[in-house]
Amino acid sequence: MKSLTDEIVVVLTDTTYPIVVKTITDGYPKSVPLYPAIIVNEIDNISTMTLLKEELYSKLTYDIEIYAKDMLVDNVPTSSKDVVKVLAGIIDTSLNEEYGLTRRVASILPYNVDTTVTRYLLRYDVILDNKNEITFR
Amino acid sequence: MSKRILLGNEGIRELMAELSQVNNKLSKVTETIEKETAEFGAKTLSGLAPSSAQYDGNYSGDVSFNKTPLGYEVIYEGEQVAYIEFGTGLMGQGLYPESDITNKANWSYDRGGHGNNGWAYTDHRTGEPCYSYGMIGEKPVYRALAQTRQELPIIVKRVLDEEFN
Numbered sequence: 001m002k003s004l005t006d007e008i009v010v011v012l013t014d015t016t017y018p019i020v021v022k023t024i025t026d027g028y029p030k031s032v033p034l035y036p037a038i039i040v041n042e043i044d045n046i047s048t049m050t051l052l053k054e055e056l057y058s059k060l061t062y063d064i065e066i067y068a069k070d071m072l073v074d075n076v077p078t079s080s081k082d083v084v085k086v087l088a089g090i091i092d093t094s095l096n097e098e099y100g101l102t103r104r105v106a107s108i109l110p111y112n113v114d115t116t117v118t119r120y121l122l123r124y125d126v127i128l129d130n131k132n133e134i135t136f137r
Numbered sequence: 138m139s140k141r142i143l144l145g146n147e148g149i150r151e152l153m154a155e156l157s158q159v160n161n162k163l164s165k166v167t168e169t170i171e172k173e174t175a176e177f178g179a180k181t182l183s184g185l186a187p188s189s190a191q192y193d194g195n196y197s198g199d200v201s202f203n204k205t206p207l208g209y210e211v212i213y214e215g216e217q218v219a220y221i222e223f224g225t226g227l228m229g230q231g232l233y234p235e236s237d238i239t240n241k242a243n244w245s246y247d248r249g250g251h252g253n254n255g256w257a258y259t260d261h262r263t264g265e266p267c268y269s270y271g272m273i274g275e276k277p278v279y280r281a282l283a284q285t286r287q288e289l290p291i292i293v294k295r296v297l298d299e300e301f302n
Binding site for chain 2: 033110
């Protein structure tokens with residue numbers, strides 16, 4: 001069973017953002033996460049074709065959660081909603097270029113812990129050719 | 138399914154009438170498939186959505202389905218359903234408890250006793266302690282969608298067999 005979680009974290013870490021992203025992790029971190037934060041979660045990994053006990057294709061689904069607070073960007077007060085949307089756009093472009101992921105969800109989620117934090121979800125599907133390590137839609 | 142038609146005006150008229158009937162049947166089949174798929178999705182979602190007893194008596198939401206101009210939609214509504222689906226999210230800087238969470242890694246959701254201090258759990262994949270303010274996403278909608286996708290070819294085949302065989 002193959003997963004792209006680690007690779008996605010690397011891609012997102014190597015991506016250039018106009019805002020300094022302080023936390024990028026696989027799953028919720030052990031240490032105190034700093035905002036803006038990007039959390040990658042693999043929520044599904046289904047085998048779609050197996051031949052002679054070898055998994056040929058699998059369908060993977062990823063949640064990318066983005067958290068941000070209101071902040072100064074180039075000394076301009078910027079709302080947390082604007083921050084998450086800018087980051088979401090860059091993440092989307094980056095993951096599309098790298099893996100051709102299909103975006104299923106892009107939405108602000110409720111977050112009742114702190115109203116100055118905006119929580120945004122991107123959800124993606126992709127088919128992985130396990131043998132040739134090629135992704136496609 | 139096969140049909141023998143004699144060449145000629147009569148045969149072509151017969152064929153056109155036959156095709157018109159098939160067209161009418163297909164419209165009915167599409168409607169039936171959409172409705173049965175929605176029924177299956179709603180039933181699956183109802184089974185996957187938590188019962189209120191599992192979440193401290195919090196309202197676990199209602200599942201229904203409606204006909205719309207574009208087909209059918211399955212609806213999961215309730216005050217807390219977004220948290221049930223997506224979880225309540227992580228706690229970041231400024232919200233994190235000061236205590237050493239690793240000492241509390243054996244905590245589990247304490248059914249309302251944690252107040253504003255959040256709770257710790259062990260990540261089922263890594264085995265590492267994590268901290269959250271609330272529940273992990275149960276994803277009943279996502280899981281119901283996945284099951285409905287798998288069921289769709291079976292529904293389509295059954296409805297087509299019933300109508301044309």
